[in-house]
Amino acid sequence: MSAPAPGRPTVRWTWLAFLLVGAGGSLIVLAVAYRDAVPLFAGIPLLLAPFLAGAQGSLEAPRADLVWLARGLGPEVAIDGVLRAPFGRSAVAVSVQVPRPAGVLQTAPPAFERDATAIRFHFRWRLTEPAILTLPPPRVLWHDPLGLTERPLDGERPPLRIERYPPSLYRLGAIQLARTTTLPGEIHSRARGASGEFFGLREAGPGEPPRSINWRATARAGHLLMNEYRIDRTGDLLVLLDVRPTSLGLEVDERLLSLARAAAYGIAEALLRAKSRVGFASFGEFLTTVPLSTGRIHRVRLLRAIQAARREEIAGPAMRCALGLRRLYPRGVTTLVLSAWTEDPLFNLVPYIQRQGFPVVLLSPSPLPMRAGTGGLEAADEPLAVRLERLERRTRLSELWLHAPVVDWEDFWTLEPLARILRRPSYRRAS
Amino acid sequence: MSAGPPTSVRGGGLLTAAVFGVAAGFLGLLGFLPLPVGPVVGALGVVGSTVLRTRPRLRPAAPLPGLAALAVLSLAAPAGPSTDLFAGATGLAFLLWLSDDPLRPTGGGRRALPTIAPAALAVGLAWGITLGLAGQPQQVGLAGGLLVAALVLLAWLFAGLSRPAATRPPRAEEGRRVRSPGVKSGRVPEGGGPP
Numbered sequence: 001m002s003a004p005a006p007g008r009p010t011v012r013w014t015w016l017a018f019l020l021v022g023a024g025g026s027l028i029v030l031a032v033a034y035r036d037a038v039p040l041f042a043g044i045p046l047l048l049a050p051f052l053a054g055a056q057g058s059l060e061a062p063r064a065d066l067v068w069l070a071r072g073l074g075p076e077v078a079i080d081g082v083l084r085a086p087f088g089r090s091a092v093a094v095s096v097q098v099p100r101p102a103g104v105l106q107t108a109p110p111a112f113e114r115d116a117t118a119i120r121f122h123f124r125w126r127l128t129e130p131a132i133l134t135l136p137p138p139r140v141l142w143h144d145p146l147g148l149t150e151r152p153l154d155g156e157r158p159p160l161r162i163e164r165y166p167p168s169l170y171r172l173g174a175i176q177l178a179r180t181t182t183l184p185g186e187i188h189s190r191a192r193g194a195s196g197e198f199f200g201l202r203e204a205g206p207g208e209p210p211r212s213i214n215w216r217a218t219a220r221a222g223h224l225l226m227n228e229y230r231i232d233r234t235g236d237l238l239v240l241l242d243v244r245p246t247s248l249g250l251e252v253d254e255r256l257l258s259l260a261r262a263a264a265y266g267i268a269e270a271l272l273r274a275k276s277r278v279g280f281a282s283f284g285e286f287l288t289t290v291p292l293s294t295g296r297i298h299r300v301r302l303l304r305a306i307q308a309a310r311r312e313e314i315a316g317p318a319m320r321c322a323l324g325l326r327r328l329y330p331r332g333v334t335t336l337v338l339s340a341w342t343e344d345p346l347f348n349l350v351p352y353i354q355r356q357g358f359p360v361v362l363l364s365p366s367p368l369p370m371r372a373g374t375g376g377l378e379a380a381d382e383p384l385a386v387r388l389e390r391l392e393r394r395t396r397l398s399e400l401w402l403h404a405p406v407v408d409w410e411d412f413w414t415l416e417p418l419a420r421i422l423r424r425p426s427y428r429r430a431s
Numbered sequence: 432m433s434a435g436p437p438t439s440v441r442g443g444g445l446l447t448a449a450v451f452g453v454a455a456g457f458l459g460l461l462g463f464l465p466l467p468v469g470p471v472v473g474a475l476g477v478v479g480s481t482v483l484r485t486r487p488r489l490r491p492a493a494p495l496p497g498l499a500a501l502a503v504l505s506l507a508a509p510a511g512p513s514t515d516l517f518a519g520a521t522g523l524a525f526l527l528w529l530s531d532d533p534l535r536p537t538g539g540g541r542r543a544l545p546t547i548a549p550a551a552l553a554v555g556l557a558w559g560i561t562l563g564l565a566g567q568p569q570q571v572g573l574a575g576g577l578l579v580a581a582l583v584l585l586a587w588l589f590a591g592l593s594r595p596a597a598t599r600p601p602r603a604e605e606g607r608r609v610r611s612p613g614v615k616s617g618r619v620p621e622g623g624g625p626p
Contacts, residue, residue: 016494016529023498030506037561041515042505044557045522045550046498048582052546093537145530145542 017050017148053144066157079123097139130262165266172270177235242339243284244315260338284312287324322352331357360404447531452477454524462507476500519554
């Protein structure tokens with residue numbers, strides 16, 4: 001086959017095409033060798049079929065553009081896509097190959113609807129834990145009816161991002177973080193609340209506190225109205241992701257890191273929505289940081305940095321991280337540390353960061369749900385092993401409570417314990 | 432994860448298997464092999480291929496028994512107009528059987544017509560030429576070989592030169608620029624930096 005022109009997909013032969021050409025060629029060689037025309041006649045169709053199938057692919061394969069989106073809440077992911085092209089009758093010859101990432105379960109078989117101009121597909125998946133996934137553009141291949149050739153279809157097919165984090169994070173933006181800006185009211189939040197600068201009146205719903213009812217306005221209007229205030233957002237949050245290797249092994253480390261990435265992005269997005277300033281840092285051997293800021297562009301910046309955070313092979317000393325934060329961020333910024341915390345206390349970043357003047361909250365994704373059932377134990381012994389592991393982990397984490405509040409994140413689809421801790425003003429324990 | 436149309440829209444591939452079996456059986460009957468052996472070889476090839484196609488692990492090897500039977504029967508057949516024709520017909524029946532795989536959603540005998548029909552034309556043309564050439568078998572073989580070589584060359588050129596009819600040139604880059612992420616990377620020395 002001739003060399004492909006740049007940007008133009010070419011027809012590829014499958015192994016069956018090579019087999020047929022080999023068989024057909026052999027029959028013709030034998031026919032010539034034995035001076036017998038019968039094998040030659042048997043070989044002609046075999047030899048010609050791959051070339052004819054390739055020619056059919058060159059004529060039938062159109063350019064196909066894809067529009068797809070991911071819907072659903074929590075662990076449920078519904079992917080709907082439309083592949084548009086003038087397929088005509090060749091729609092049945094086109095296959096769409098969407099790779100299913102690790103940790104994603106299929107809850108229903110994929111459904112395809114085909115007509116002359118479009119192929120619609122629906123996938124129903126379930127995530128085992130929160131994650132930020134980027135699905136690569138699906139492979140769209142034209143196949144000939146004999147299975148001899150295939151041809152990738154050209155077209156615009158963007159990757160698809162799936163963001164799933166605990167739903168409780170959607171309410172995290174209403175939390176007042178510790179003040180770190182000089183003047184109160186410097187940054188206005190989009191969130192409305194019960195205190196701050198007066199914003200307007202709204203209808204009172206059931207269960208509203210009587211103190212928030214504007215009685216004069218209620219008397220004028222004849223129905224209950226309440227005051228609404230614009231919250232002053234003066235708190236900042238720094239999300240620190242620990243990407244150092246642990247003794248749990250590569251696979252568990254990667255899963256924990258994926259979980260931590262999803263939590264970091266969910267928390268950052270919830271606070272950015274309320275116009276809080278959010279910074280991000282990841283620490284492996286060295287420190288990689290994104291400065292404190294807010295806004296939509298910063299959201300993209302954070303997402304890229306969070307997605308780029310990968311497990312590193314060498315662990316840097318905790319002091320290096322703490323000093324780096326001290327240099328790059330203002331003292332007093334609430335710091336949320338995401339780490340598995342499976343090693344000895346000296347490995348932990350908490351005391352070092354806290355000594356540099358940062359109030360710390362720890363969020364520790366637990367490896368126990370990921371390791372359940374992997375020890376080769378019998379079913380009867382498994383609950384006891386899990387219980388012992390949980391006790392050991394709690395003992396280890398309890399030592400960290402001396403320095404900062406700790407959230408042992410075991411139920412991956414809720415972060416309500418973290419929200420409860422952040423709501424308390426007493427979490428600031430910076431020395 | 433890929434998929435196509437439901438496989439129930441086609442038959443189970445039994446009709447094309449029967450066509451392939453009949454063609455192979457006739458070719459076996461015409462050959463030098465003793466009477467029951469030729470048709471049995473053809474039937475074994477077809478049945479073996481069809482059975483292998485239903486086994487997921489052995490599926491890739493499914494065409495091999497059919498191809499082997501076709502090769503054995505065609506080598507065992509004497510040169511003559513009828514055996515030539517049946518050998519070509521058996522090759523075409525094999526392609527038809529190949530296209531009608533019930534477990535391959537993109538297959539289908541009707542869809543395979545644009546591929547099989549030119550091959551059938553080539554067989555018919557070669558058969559017509561051999562009928563017209565009244566000569567020794569070796570001359571016929573050489574003529575047929577040259578003919579096939581010419582046809583393959585033509586098909587090659589056709590596949591290489593023809594452009595996809597329904598494609599359009601790629602559009603220029605679209606979308607707005609996104610500012611660079613501005614991610615800082617700092618390396619703090621062991622002793623720490625300035626406060």
